[in-house]
Amino acid sequence: GAVVSQHPSWVICKSGTSVKIECRSLDFQATTMFWYRQFPKQSLMLMATSNEGSKATYEQGVEKDKFLINHASLTLSTLTVTSAHPEDSSFYICSALDRSLAKNIQYFGAGTRLSVL
Amino acid sequence: RKEVEQDPGPFNVPEGATVAFNCTYSNSASQSFFWYRQDCRKEPKLLMSVYSSGNEDGRFTAQLNRASQYISLLIRDSKLSDSATYLCVVSSGAGSYQLTFGKGTKLSVIP
Numbered sequence: 001g002a003v004v005s006q007h008p009s010w011v012i013c014k015s016g017t018s019v020k021i022e023c024r025s026l027d028f029q030a031t032t033m034f035w036y037r038q039f040p041k042q043s044l045m046l047m048a049t050s051n052e053g054s055k056a057t058y059e060q061g062v063e064k065d066k067f068l069i070n071h072a073s074l075t076l077s078t079l080t081v082t083s084a085h086p087e088d089s090s091f092y093i094c095s096a097l098d099r100s101l102a103k104n105i106q107y108f109g110a111g112t113r114l115s116v117l
Numbered sequence: 118r119k120e121v122e123q124d125p126g127p128f129n130v131p132e133g134a135t136v137a138f139n140c141t142y143s144n145s146a147s148q149s150f151f152w153y154r155q156d157c158r159k160e161p162k163l164l165m166s167v168y169s170s171g172n173e174d175g176r177f178t179a180q181l182n183r184a185s186q187y188i189s190l191l192i193r194d195s196k197l198s199d200s201a202t203y204l205c206v207v208s209s210g211a212g213s214y215q216l217t218f219g220k221g222t223k224l225s226v227i228p
Contacts, residue, residue: 006160032214043121043204043220044161093160097214104149104214108160 003027004096006109013084014117020080021112023094029074030096034106035067038091050077084116120144121219123205129225134195138222140188140205149208150181152190154201155221161204164190195226 005024013019023033033050048069049057056069068080077096081088091113095106123140130136142150150167165172167179167188178191188205205219 034215041220043218044216046215046217049215091158095216105163106214106216108162111158111160113158 003098004094004107004109006094006112008112009110010113010115012115012117015085016083018080018082019084019114020078021092021094021114023077023079023096023109025075025096025098025107028096028098028100030077030098031074032097032099033071033077034095034097035069035077035079036093036095038093038111044093047079052077081114084114086116089114089116119219120217121205121207123203123219124222125220126222127225128222129227130195131227132195132197134226135191135193136195136224137192138190138203138205138224140190140219142186142188142205142207142217144207144209144217145186147186147207147209150179150188151206151208151216152177152179152188153204153206153218155204156201161206161218164203192224195224197226197228200224200226 007022031052035047036044038044047062050069050071052071058064071077093111094109098105121142152164153161154164155161165174167181169181171180176193180189202221202223204221207217
């Protein structure tokens with residue numbers, strides 16, 4: 001079964017609204033989670049690294065005020081796309097880093113397909 | 118130069134065929150290497166890690182050449198269920214565990 005749960009799986013919203021995406025690790029505690037974005041026929045691009053109890057680290061070109069990340073617990077990180085616009089339409093995927101038993105494996109959520117009208 | 122480059126594909130092969138994917142990476146400090154598979158409109162799933170000595174998992178064999186910064190994946194006796202996009206993934210490690218993904222190579226196994 002899934003070890004990382006991502007919700008919602010699909011969202012359609014109007015331009016200018018905000019959308020929150022949740023990412024939960026189910027079987028382990030994740031001090032580090034990652035948020036990716038994937039446009040059609042493109043590779044996954046890392047947007048930010050989410051660290052429990054501290055500020056997220058954003059990749060170059062990703063606006064931190066537009067993509068708000070909160071990692072308030074060891075099993076939950078949220079990504080809020082604020083004032084969404086059609087160009088934000090994409091496939092957003094989170095992952096959680098499992099460091100138990102020195103595995104250091106990232107497990108991915110099922111992704112959220114965002115369509116902004 | 119892209120950080121992780123893969124064969125552009127697509128690869129269309131008959132069932133039972135052997136197919137090989139290649140990948141090169143630009144960051145010589147990379148420490149961990151993986152192959153993921155991604156089905157259409159789904160999340161990536163770890164297929165296997167890649168070790169310097171080479172490793173095998175059933176019909177799948179992965180090889181790493183650090184000197185050439187080259188990674189390969191060989192699939193033997195292809196099944197219809199192997200149809201997917203195969204992603205070459207590299208991590209710099211160094212405590213950050215960030216993954217860098219290639220664009221992927223699409224494989225279609227044909228009956």
